[in-house]
Amino acid sequence: MIKRELLSIIRERLFEGKAIIVLGARQTGKTTLVKALLDELKLASLFLNCDEPAVKMLLEDVSTMRWRQIIGENKILVLDEAQRIKNIGIKVKLVTDQIPDVQMIITGSSSLELANEISEPLTGRKWEYFLYPVSWNELSGKYNMAERMQEVEQRMIFGMYPDLIMKPGREMDILNNLAGSYLYKDLLAYKGIRRPDLLEQLLRALALQIGHEVSYNELANLLQVDKNTIMTYIGLLEKAFIIFRLSPLSRNLRNEISSSRKIYFYDNGIRNALISNFNSLNSRTDTGALWENFMISERVKYNHYRRRFVNMYFWRTHDRKEIDLVEESGGLFDIFEFKWNKSGKQKSFDFFRANYPVNRAEIITGKEIEKFI
Secondary structure, eight states: OOOOTHHHHHHHTTTSSSEEEEEOOTTSSHHHHHHHHHHHHOOOEEEEETTSHHHHHHTSSOOHHHHHHHHTTOSEEEEETGGGSTTHHHHHHHHHHHOTTSEEEEEESOHHHHHHHHHTTTTTSEEEEEOOSOOTGGGGGTSOHHHHHHHHHHHHHHOOOHHHHHSTTOHHHHHHHIIIIITTHHHHTSTTOSOHHHHHHHHHHHHTTTTSEEOHHHHHHHHTSOHHHHHHHHHHHHHTTSEEEEEEOOSSOTTBOOSOEEEEESOHHHHHHHTTOOOOGGGOSOHHHHHHHHHHHHHHHHHHHTTOOOEEEEEEBTTOOEEEEEEEETTEEEEEEEOSSOOOOOHHHHHHHTTSOEEEEEEEOGGGHHHHO
């Protein structure tokens, strides 16, 4: 098993009178993570899989008394895939308020229903975390540093889902299965999705635009739908933990880009499966974009697991000065450019420094991954 960074974070938050919510895409290892935690704690626990009809029926109408009967002497109650349970937020609130000595752990592969259900009832009563595909640092449990460096190209092409890391040689089969409707099964059942074919077309279009600014109008014209539909579907894909957006930094300069956005995939392998391209880096035209997507998605994981609450942007001016990633914290900026093969002087850094207070400025190549994430 690959030891997950989130494990120690959750362990430190146990029995503080709050429910622990673990969200993430399907197959990122949420169930495995929780079961590993239970094995480690060796406390009496009850694990309920909310995908099972019997569990749905059991939790259909529960009062505090009924909860006490269900939980019994257990100290930890796990609800796996909790978005399947109607009014889950109110039901979890009953336990956190009325049975405070029981620790609830909730997992969900879609924040669509779950976020709406738990936000208001559990205000001030929850710790919420995301479990992403395996992080670069988590690979240290399987590979030493030299072996990790040999893995960089593989991970840029096939991504970081636990199953494919543990089953080398089967990457294409695993990814093609994941990148099909399985990954966004929850979306297809969601009331806002009227055209599943459009969802797939949009994902492929976005996969071809990583590293570039995305125009909703251009996507709407390409897919022959209105702009609002594109915006709605992109929002839903974010809530299914498939893609995420970076907005432009625009504060001081009149010629800064202020209205565009970049869209990245949480996992390179999913992106490559969508466009059916698993070619090696030396025979691709998108290596630079793959490296940028890989580094920015890994940085998202790095910041989340280290509880670094930073604002993340890209930066560009109309005269094409640009920086791939800008992080803002405490009024200072860290700026990064991602170049797979070569570094060198970055003129945009000097221009940015002249207008913003910069703490750190670095060009990250394939050989410098360890110092970045």
